[in-house]
Amino acid sequence: MKKMKITVAEKKESGKDFVKVAFDPKIPESRFVIGKDSEETLVIKSPEDKDINRRKFILLARQIAQEAKKHKVKKIAIEWNDINFKSVSNKAGEVAEIVAVNFEMANYDFIRYKTKPKEGWNFVEEILIVADKKDQKAIENGIKKGQIIGREVNACRDLANTPGGDMTPQVLVNEIKQAIIGTPIKMKVLEVVDMKKLGMGGILGVSRGSIEKPKFIILEYLMSRKEKPIILIGKGITFDTGGLNVKPENYMSDMHLDMTGGAAVAHSIIGAAKLGVNKKIVGLIPAVENMPSGQSYRPGDILKTISGKTIEVANTDAEGRIILADAHGYAERYDPRLVTNIATLTGAAGVALGERAAALFSKEKKLADKIFDLAEESGDPVWPMPLWEEYKNDIKGIFGDVSNLRSNGNPRYGDAIHAAMFLAEFAEKFPEWAHLDIGPRDTVNPDELLAKGASGVGVRLLVKVLERL
């Protein structure tokens, strides 16, 4: 797939073969019109509302790219004044950033396993933004930033969309190694022997059923010397069968997406590096396949984590929280100032919220509020959920310290909260901690004007977190 080029220029002359995009709120469907001077114009339905909000603007940007693809137009020209909605932001750079992020996201499709059609793919190759000289610099900067972010979102989607058989922990390692080339990010990988020495019994336990060896991926981007690091932790279950508590029929088919959190961590740090964020950032990604076999960990097993706390395995399908417990324990070595976890942790988060928001958990109200605002700004919405002390009583182990499921009642009630509370037990040493359960958002909704499959959830939000927190 060729990289899409976005340029800013004063007049359309700089590209005669561009199709001009025009907007009309009254047309029901986009049209392709040839004017008197045989100039081609693609007319797109625009919002009637001049005070369009950010969410609707995101869809408008995607719609432009989708309509161009539908009409097989490869090069389009857009008047900046047509899309510079002041109601979205009065900063041209910010509007341009949103436009570029969403052009990139809408221009993506997962084609790796498809035969190229005879007439080729329909991707947009070039976009020309026609703007006054005085706005050009701000627009260009916003576009540049937006393209970096949008491309990292798509790279995350590529990793997540790859079928489980082709995205093993080792492949995830290889892919991330490739992706960090040209950035100052350093990568280390802990192997089984290292994890045994460290006592990472959670990761080792979950991985036992698979012939694929687990990997613990560490990404270090250590720019600023003064500050303590921000740590991002991402669930990297490359396929989740449920293990011996095997998933029923159609609950398994999307479980190649269960490494979305890990992919989002890698690509948001790569994004931050490409944007030149001047901070210390560490990414931790336990990469494991959850399989049933004669070697699998069993319900009832008790696993000892790196921090010494033991986990009673009530259900082998609640595996994410177990591998993340070890990752949280490992994070303590960095003496972080802030830790954010991101994981397709529970189906219950989707039961609570539907597929429109990720669940946000944090005991620090100020941090939660900041992440909430950044989420809305980034286009990766979140909604807060409780982490009250009372929930701790629900996950007490009988023979181990903590249970990986609610142990005093129906474990399906509030599992997103119990999973978060379980992780909180391993996050007590961090000055600030937040957890994002992206289970509800792993795939796109049909009305989001994006290709079917992985959404790349989290990358846009985490880039903002790394920039601003």
Ligand code: BES
């Ligand atoms: N990876 C799943 C959670 C999930 C489900 C994410 C659907 C996205 C979409 C997790 O490992 C899991 O299997 N959770 C179980 C927990 C249960 C055993 C209490 C679930 O949600 O069914």
Ligand code: MN
């Ligand atoms: Mn599971």
Ligand code: ZN
């Ligand atoms: Zn899982």
